[in-house]
Amino acid sequence: MKKEILEWLIAIVVALALIFVVNQFLFVTYTVKGSSMDPTLKDGEKVIVNKIGYTIGDIHKGDIIVFHADKQYDYVKRVIGRAGDTVEYKEDDLFVNGKKVEEPYLEENKIAKTNILLTENFSVKDLVNTKGKDTIPKGKLLVLGDNREMSKDSRFFGLINEKDVVGEVTLRYWPFSAFHYNFDPK
Template identity: 75%
Template sequence: MNEVSCLKKEIFEWLIAIIVAVALYFVIHQFLFLVYTINGDSMHPTLKNGEKVIVNKIGYTIGEIHKGDVVVFHADKTDDYVKRVIGTGGDKVSYKDDELYVNGKKVDEPYLDENKLSKTNVQLTENFSVKDITSPSVDTIPDGKLLVLGDNREVSKDSRYFGLIDEDQVVGEVALRFWPFNVFHYNFDPAQ
């Protein structure tokens, strides 16, 4: 082979590699995973302002949303929020004396411990129930709806502020915190 045909072959191989890389990026970004930067303190101390996370988009297309999942969802046409799922369709949720009750059973929230330590004689989460945040008022979360709250209850704009969200607003579950590297973390499930 002469030098010109070798150069053409090498350029062609590079073009194919670039096209494949761009196609893979598009498929991964569109259907599998997204990178988000945490904006604000509503999930402190679980997630802090400026941290970068990977959101698993495919998990909910083949699985279900569970209580305790940390999710990213479309709050409106321009903003996405990250919050924790507290209740799903069919659940009766209430807070009494700073304690979470789902379907009448007390649920531990270890992700709130650090924020509760900074409080003295003041509730971190005010008393409320599903009835207080729905219009028209209902006792039970309707199917296809979610009650979401931030872990930093004092500053979080969440279901107490905007009501229940639709499951189809959910982009995906926060699967991995990778930046900064010294806070790398991959499991946000409070049960584990």
């Protein structure tokens, strides 16, 4: 009887240790709050964030990431620009390093927009923490929500620090009817 209890305790401890390791270093689950990423991610949906991908790899333009906005809140947004990039919006078109970039994930919102432009005209130098520079500094990212009319993003709080990135959203698992893997826009 004692041996069986000991085996159960060891199994529980090992399982808890594995859960801890997975949550700390590999993957973590989040619940989307708000409509800033509509229609890509909706309020209340549950996603899995890959934490290890950025530990051993790079952040790419177009990735949907979760980052620490402050000590209390984490935000989910899309990476639009990285260090060294110039980013500009002109008449609802995105230009990164002078080249037009297609944003197919915005099509539904462009149809439903209430303003003349879905994304107002701006460039990196217009953001609050860029000191008027045209390029994104080292260690920084420009992030925007897909629901541009409702999103609080780099247009409001400026560039974010790469070190604040938790990871990339790689899987939406709830509701199950909206299951989706790999949000790569390409």
